[in-house]
Amino acid sequence: MTDLRDFSHFVRHLDGGIARMDLAVEGIRCGGCMRAIEDGLAEIPQTIRARVNMTDRRVAVEWRDGSVDPARFIDCLSELGYRAYPYDSGRSTCDEEQEMRTLLRCLGVAAFAAMNVMLLSVAVWSGNVSDITPEQRDFFHWLSALIALPAAAYAGRPFFHSAIRAVMARRLNMDVPITVGVLLALGMSVVETWHHAEHAYFDSALMLLTFLLVGRTLEQAMRRRTQAVAGNLAALRAETATKFVSAHELRNVPVASLGPGEVVLVRPGERVAVDGVVIDGRSQIDQSLVTGETMPVGAAKGSQVYAGTLNISGTLRVRVSAAERGTLLDEVTRMLDRALEARTRYVRLADRAARLYSPLVHAAALATMLGWVAFGASWHDAIITAIAVLIITCPCALGLAIPAVQVVASGALFRSGVLLNSGEAIERLADVDTILFDKTGTLTLPEAEVINAAEIPPDRLILAGRLALASRHPLAAAVARAAKAKVPLNAVEEPGQGVCGEWQGIELKLGRPSFCGAERAAEAIVQADPEASAIAFQYGTEFHVFAVRQRLRSDAVDIVAGLKRKGFAIEILSGDRPTAVGHAARMLKIDVWHAGMTPADKIARIGALHAQGRKVLMVGDGLNDAPSLAAADASLSIASAAHVTQTAADAVFLGDRLSPVAAAIMIARRAKRLMRENLLLAVAYNAIAVPIAILGLASPLIAALAMSGSSILVTMNALRANNLPGEPQLWKC
């Protein structure tokens, strides 16, 4: 196998004849792992640099180009006990990285300038009440302008650009009042300094930019982390395919490098990595990840196969094709596009606040100006007071109110195994009152399990497991897992039948019941549980039959019961047979279930619930769930799900348990409450500060105190999203 692997797609060639590859590594937990990996890779003499990134769980290896096969690094890591997969560092991550750097640079400049200007401002404020001369004050003000103007021009770019884009598109966003406020504050300060005035607001403008940039940077950091993990997940799924480079030569290549028309080989027990048409071979295909149907279907020459399905019995040659008209994939893609278009664009809390905010604030400033003129003040004083109103109401706390909560909540979600695709998903998850579950792979575990392992003598189970290691059939793999077998036995595989071997002179067989002469026992098992598949093990003359089936997630019963107690309506929407769905529904005590549903049926059901005014959360993993995930108000998918499905969902959860679903809803509800609280705090701040400004009492000192005070208050409140209720108290929140 080793010589087949081709990693050239992932190797980047740097200057000076150095090659570099990024690997996503499973199981890096502490400094010890980091040490072991770096030392282990350094043992390979050609390594120039090996560095672990703990945050992203990745390793970067550099070596002299052409001196060593990159596969060697992966083997080295697997000898050390870490599974590593080449990571495709695509363009999107580079953009995110670039964006993060730009924001950090802006933040650095803004913070530097704010600190220095504040230093000068404090001198002026204390001088104003003691013995500063007008010349000294002007000198300090001009110095502040010298620092503030270039700094604001540099650090304010993210806001200016976004504001210009919004105005061009005839929309209003939060960046418009920010830009107006900052520009007016700076402009007025320059004019005032020119006229030797007592007050200038350079420090306010810069402080505003600094706090807002903190909010932006936090938001970007959250997005980057989510992406890093999602990228690793994609790499860990190791999407490679065995490609025919010529009629007889095979190569293991990443799926991303395959194009239509190329031919790949799919062996028994492998997942089909591409969508395509079978051109040779005959097999059984488990399509549960695609349709939700747990019964395997036959595949022969001319059949369409889908990425993510599992090839069970025979070897197939598949010609890669794009989605063809009339195939399931084509239908799903079309429905997904339609659902995404129709997705009622949820208006984020922040945007709703922005829409209310800017007309209100600008109207207040205008009214202040006219009011002062009406009461006989000079135009100059009236304009200065109006600008002070704009400065003091600038959405400093508002800019932090929501990103701060999002970051803290996404950290809490991350710890409970949920990865967000977007920040606004938190808000939508919090509104949900109805939960629809897919069955196959969502309520049940994606891999089949032996359910009667306890009834089989342990020594026979271990032998069967060791024999099973010789086969790649999914049923055999389930037996091997149940036996926790590590050491394979010498065995010969008879295609479509099973494997046979020998142990201490006794003949062993594992496979179809007919292959081992155990039809009658197998019959009884299938009668008792129509969903189970039987695999038989023959030991000399005695035989045992294993019942293998997909099992419910270990905590599914408790979580479903808990969600029902919390008042959520729960339904199962499955593409599987009624008997199988009914059985699962009875186990979970879910009264409303629908079986044999097509993707269109699922969307129709969601539409019907929408018509009743329900907010729907869809949890699914199959390709057939993708359109309904996009159509629902909020959606969760599973780390093992099909790629399209993960992209359509708002969040992805990891692990073998269902508890992240409950945790996600609870954390989202808590986060939304905190967001509302934060917005209220920001409003309360304005309620106090605005009258002061309207009365013309907002000196730069008061503006500085009010701004930093409210920002700190809002951030502290957001941190409360962190003390997430632990598992046992999950339901109290």
Next chain:
Amino acid sequence: MEVLIYLVPLALTLGLMGLGAFLWSLKNGQYEDLDGAAWRAIMDDDSRVARIDERSSVAHATSKSAEH
């Protein structure tokens, strides 16, 4: 108050040096792995890591000389 003529440029220079240091560290990738940095601080130096550092500096030196 003439002292301001020295103090103000001095304060600004110090501030700019701080900003310069931050921008340099950002460019240098110091913020790319904050979790890892926490662990690296408590790891012992040892010959293998030193060896690879040596190798990398040699490689970079040769790649630089190749460019010239």
